[in-house]
């Protein structure tokens with residue numbers, strides 16, 4: 719099991735070996751992440767819950783690949799912008815905890831602005 723930092727280092731080396739930093743502007747990385755997320759969504763498009771469950775059990779690797787593609791671009795983007803993902807997620811979870819107190823939102827899908 720690799721740590722986040724080990725994976726990030728691997729991604730950066732992969733990119734450096736190919737001299738792809740020149741293409742990895744923040745705008746392009748954000749677009750690439752969104753495009754990969756759309757590829758993930760495409761795997762679900764027009765399928766019933768039952769069809770999705772069957773598809774995931776048949777082709778889990780395809781879903782894993784699209785999730786990985788999305789996360790890889792986000793990891794590189796965060797790194798390039800000097801964002802520590804651990805801190806970013808921790809900080810966002812604190813904000814989410816304040817926006818969505820358990821006693822007000824448990825079992826509800828209501829947006830925090832309407833709680």
Ligand SMILES: [Mg+2]
Nearest residue numbers: 754757784787
């Ligand atoms: Mg992809």
